[in-house]
Amino acid sequence: MTTIRILPPAGPAARRLALAQLVSSLGDGAFYTTSALYFSHVVGLSPVRIGLGLTLAWAFGSAVGVPLGRLADRRGPRGTAVLLALAAGAAIGAFLVVRSFGPFLVAACFYAAAVSGLAAARQALLAGLVTKQERTAVLAHLQSTLNAGLALGAGAGGLALYAGSRGAYLAVFAMDAVSFAVCAVVLARLPVVRGAGTVAGPAAGRGVLRDRPYVLITLVNAVLLLRMPLLSLGIPLWISERTEAPEWVASALFVVNTLGVAAFQVRAARGVHSLGTATGAVRRSGLILFASCAVMALSGAAMPVWVVVAALVAGAVLHLAGEMLHSAGSWQISFDLAPAGRTGEYQGFFGTGLTVARTAGPLVLTALLVGWGVPGWLLLGGLFVAASLGLGLVVRRAEPAAALVEEPRLADDQQGVGAGQGGPQGAQSA
CATH class of the missing domain: 1.20.1250.20 (MFS general substrate transporter like domains)
Incomplete structure (x- = not known):
């Protein structure tokens, strides 16, 4: 067991x-x-x-x-x-x-x-x-x-x-x-x-803002971090405005996510140990988050309430899987590309991506999900896929510079x- x-x-x-x-x-x-x-x-x-x-x-x-x-x-x-x-x-x-x-x-x-x-x-x-x-x-x-x-x-x-x-x-x-x-x-x-x-x-005199690949990685990662306000804001608004599900389901989905990360994050991170495995995890996370968005979009259809709730739960489980893979991959990337002796500075900057996501999230998610409905969900899923693929491209560009200080x-x-x-x-x- x-x-x-x-x-x-x-x-x-x-x-x-x-x-x-x-x-x-x-x-x-x-x-x-x-x-x-x-x-x-x-x-x-x-x-x-x-x-x-x-x-x-x-x-x-x-x-x-x-x-x-x-x-x-x-x-x-x-x-x-x-x-x-x-x-x-x-x-x-x-x-x-x-x-x-x-x-x-x-x-x-x-x-x-x-x-x-x-x-x-x-x-x-x-x-x-x-x-x-x-x-x-x-x-x-x-x-x-x-x-x-x-x-x-x-x-x-x-x-x-x-x-x-x-x-x-x-x-x-x-x-x-x-x-x-x-x-x-x-x-x-x-x-x-x-x-x-x-x-x-090689890194002497370089502030993190002058490390263009790392700055770009932080910005692209901020797009993937829209998954956080999606769980706390976007999905509750969607349930309230666009589905027949009771509003308490939003709280239940949040609990599922919190307990799921506590239980399975360690297992999800086991295969991530290098930049290559990290970008692979992020790429898979983007695809899974797209699937989550597609399933969530189905919950807006005219169906029995229990079917709507089942679709929301399935979407939340997919969201959880994508979140854990993205977390593991982004941790590895953010550490491996930080120069020696600069971890605090670089991690401080990488953390600003979350602030960007939390600031832009309410406007973006409200417009896409409440305003556009199903097409908005699909567009959001497409953004997750594009960001996950783009992050891998930027990491490959950043690797030569990182090798200089390895x-x-x-x-x-x-x-x-x-x-x-x-x-x-x-x-x-x-």
């Missing part, structure tokens, strides 16, 4: 990274579930101001993610990650006392910057503690842990929503602030990874593991 494994099976560094991920995602799951109603009912902000403030905050966080990632590269990712986890917790704590739009915007910007920088610093920390061959497998475990934590945290947030009291909302926010503090403690117990200082060699990167991996853990044996994981 095959067992589902969430935490990495071996390696103290990988397991502590997973524990830090689990702790912070528990608080985040509760926060994401309750934050909109907290800002509306407790703080007293209008939905328009909440949306505007969060949009501005995440744009700011995306912009500072690159310099914060560069700071992690130069000063050391462990210390930077610890400070940013504490900063994120402090920002959540600030939400407890804000009562107007101005302070809310400041706290939201502070939170988004800390979270964006923390994500980049964690990736740089992972690159220093885990061997190159193991990174994608460990990232798959971290993603599974993240989704499991979000699901459990969402349950706690649901209890607060059921209570509906100011005290319940404040308890959730306090829980999230504490979770980031505990995350910082866990990260502080990881081995030290030496900062790169001033980068030498030897320094391998040396850097060995130094990071040796300095942080006393030898390669300490980095064993999946």
Whole structure:
């Protein structure tokens, strides 16, 4: 009987990274579930101001993610990650006392910057503690842990929503602030990874924005990342406006996705270990996402409700499979094409693709799905296929440049593991 494994099976560094991920995602799951109603009912902000403030905050966080990632590269990712986890917790704590739009915007910007920088610093920390061959497998475990934590945290947030009291909302926010503090403690117990200082060699003086293939990869990947607002926004709107299915089905599909990633992401990433296998995984993901869109489009036909729901579930399962393959492939690509000693900076920039998808997603998905219906679904599926094929072409273009810094990167991996853990044996994981 095959067992589902969430935490990495071996390696103290990988397991502590997973524990830090689990702790912070528990608080985040509760926060994401309750934050909109907290800002509306407790703080007293209008939905328009909440949306505007969060949009501005995440744009700011995306912009500072690159310099914060560069700071992690130069000063050391462990210390930077610890400070940013504490900063994120402090920002959540600030939400407890804000009562107007101005302070809310400041706290939201502070939170988004800390979270964006923390994500980049964690990736740089992972690159220093885990061997190159193991990174994608460990990232798959971290993603599974993240989704499991979000699901459990969402349950706690649901209890607060059921209570509906100011005290319940404040308890959730306090829980999230504490979770980031505990995350910082866990990260502080990881081995030290030496900062790169001033980068030498072929990549010296090159900011990530001057690495045109990597910039193009990030932009093309942002198209594939439209799958995220598709699940949280596009599909619920489609169900509500264009199908006969009950609206609660959207929540059920979200749960299926969250639990599915937690259960099967590790297995989906097993075959991804190089740029070639990564581009193959992304290419397959585009085809599967197209199939998901086609099946979802069928749910808009005049059929019995149970058939409509069955089509939606089938489309969601295909979406899950495509998502996991895309995640595994994009992780491998984003790490392998980052120069030695620049992982934090490059991961900080690669993460901006998600901000682009979340910003453009509402407009694009509403126009395609609600406005155009079935043709919109097929066009969206075509975009996924085109982006998955295009990503492979850009990666092949970027490989010669990456080869120039391959030897320094391998040396850097060995130094990071040796300095942080006393030898390669300490980095064993999946």
